Amino acid sequence: MANKEIPYKIYLEESELPSSWYNMRADMKNKPAPLLNPGTGQPMTAPELEGVFCSELVKQELDNDNAQIAIPQEILDFYKMYRPSPLVRAYFLEKQLDTPAKIYYKFEGNNTSGSHKLNSAIAQAYYAKKQGLKGVTTETGAGQWGTALSMACAFFGLDCKVYMVKVSYEQKPFRREVMRTYGASVTPSPSETTDVGKKILEAHPGTTGSLGCAISEAVEVAVKSEGYRYVLGSVLNQVLLHQSVIGLETKTALDKYGVHPDIIIGCAGGGSNLGGLIAPFMGQKLRGEADYRIIAVEPASCPSFTRGRFAYDFCDTGKVCPLAKMYTLGCDFIPAPNHAGGLRYHGMSTTLSQLYADGYMEATSVKQTDVFQAAEQFARVEGILPAPESSHAIRVAIDEALKCKETGEEKTIVFGLTGTGYFDMVAYERFHNNEMSDYVPTDEELAESFKSLPQIS
């Protein structure tokens, strides 16, 4: 099909929006390895998982068979509030780079959470409501996930308890206020509200908290409170499933104009955005119907794919959550300060890990200063101030487009612009003041953190 003239922004009609999520696992020959019970070393069963997660979400988590999972009408209605997100042709960036490459980005930042996180938050809140729960608990670091979940819970009238890493709680008071606007209770973690929090505060009185600790507190509250469950914004299979709406919209929009991408690029922390963006394209690749270069981009300071091990590891630093087989730096790994808070996870989605191990995708890592240079360049010509996380993908998209300039190839590049940087101006300020760290862990440091990997027979 010949290309029609491509508009700057492609917005799908409501009738063109996906009505089902796509589950990549159904088309994978090698399924992702199951979660293991850390006590028994045996695969986690549905009843075990249902103590922590909503029943319907457990079903989705364990479903390796159904490729299409219908999106409930209530979620489709909510999606209409901020979806479809635009697929943007980066004409201005192409012009500035003077590249023959054609660049597109799927922009997920036009909602109050400022990121793609809302896609899964509304799904998880819906199933919690459907199950008759009173509320949910979660942790948040940078704050996008907590904001998204607060919005979703407000919509369904669910109580929302967010444990926010103390240092973020204090340094990002604005994120906290957005969550409060949506009626969530936000507690700095570690706190006196949980046993694990008290224990940590006793051992480390001045601690500013960590994501691992906030997870442990949120899980404890969910398990001990009648009518509550715990929800998580990345890493899990269910989250990738919900996020497939990103890729499905992207593919429909490209197909509408007869565009076949050559390269698909996404930033990767736990994998929620990348897994969602690539889903239908990876499906074609798995079924042998089409081929694409798929590139995961991670920070050089937290290089799970590029320098990690593919092994069973704890999902949390508190070592209370199930074990997952994934590319990991070891759950004791402490990444150097990096402003892409959403990419500072030691592990990676089990689904994406398996796909990477099987050679279906590439991975690369980039340094923070290079990322912010790309962010600023992009902001100035495309008019969107990108989140630090998203800017990892921008960096590699620009690099690939510049390679096309060298070779003269007219490749089509699609990348995921996961969100906006409005709450990340401290990071931009450091960049402007040349105060950014580009620290990369040494081999010795990684070797040390790999020692924390559990021994699984």
Next chain:
Amino acid sequence: MANKEIPYKIYLEESELPSSWYNMRADMKNKPAPLLNPGTGQPMTAPELEGVFCSELVKQELDNDNAQIAIPQEILDFYKMYRPSPLVRAYFLEKQLDTPAKIYYKFEGNNTSGSHKLNSAIAQAYYAKKQGLKGVTTETGAGQWGTALSMACAFFGLDCKVYMVKVSYEQKPFRREVMRTYGASVTPSPSETTDVGKKILEAHPGTTGSLGCAISEAVEVAVKSEGYRYVLGSVLNQVLLHQSVIGLETKTALDKYGVHPDIIIGCAGGGSNLGGLIAPFMGQKLRGEADYRIIAVEPASCPSFTRGRFAYDFCDTGKVCPLAKMYTLGCDFIPAPNHAGGLRYHGMSTTLSQLYADGYMEATSVKQTDVFQAAEQFARVEGILPAPESSHAIRVAIDEALKCKETGEEKTIVFGLTGTGYFDMVAYERFHNNEMSDYVPTDEELAESFKSLPQIS
């Protein structure tokens, strides 16, 4: 025409976008009164204005005759970056209010300036570039205008000098960093960089600045620097002209679905958003082709329309700018602290003032706490965190919809949602903590400030 099913969000196709701005003045029987030279009391001439403003913009400022003014292609291209903005059917809000009213809002916040200000910023930057200027100067209070202008200047490679009210510079460092990301130089005002700044600092060493002072500094720098002009984000006729793109898109979208609004509501500070939103509807009203209720909403703490005088006054508190005939509280009026920084101007657009005096529109004022209650209610069901300014319109839209609930009338209400509140979380925090002021000026205070009105023969 029968109503088709209305989608949640109406995005126009590129081919449906306006290619001309609409100039309401052409259809006004009573033209807005001319700006006067404060020295001579005579109407400002084009050559006088061209010392401060770009030539093409002066032409637009003085043009009371041409209804359609073609939008240059370069501006149309830039508009594509973030326009069309969606016209949203507030299905969720209607449901929550249980009202038979049909509510629509035109959302201008989906761009990095966070507001509609970009519509005029890019036009003014374009004409500056076309004139061969090196750069422009401006002032900013809350920061939306400064951000918008920085983005526009970055796009055309123009230098951008922003004088930011010192208290905002210090309390809103994030806004400042966004401007720096776009390459603008941001100077806290009053500063040592201008004569007027030095004079003020000498007289008031500890002052945290004011918009009036920042205007005076920006104008001084523009006039004294080779290749620079001053630009302004509201009040002026040219700004309303550029902002007409909001109303034109709104009307096209409504017409497409056969919807005739009964009530059109916009917040009003200097009038840039309101004047833009209502433009084509007011045009029909002026030509006797259709009728609409048009409501301007202002803060009770700064009630220019509802309690001001229609008289010639200085546009700035420094009394160096031309005199404009407008609804004004007196240029010495100091509004009580109010978080809607964009609505704290003592005067009002001369065009809107004339229309209000001639009975073509209504005005009402609302208190700050009521505004934030509406903002939070709206955010929770519609998923957008509104700017305090925009929330004035939300308040009155909700009130009108609730009246429909009483009477059972199925009125169609359209309001302008000018922007997002991401940089206004301090205001939301005060609201959550019940620390908001609802101070309204007394009649005695207004009588006192009216004494500052100049005596014009």
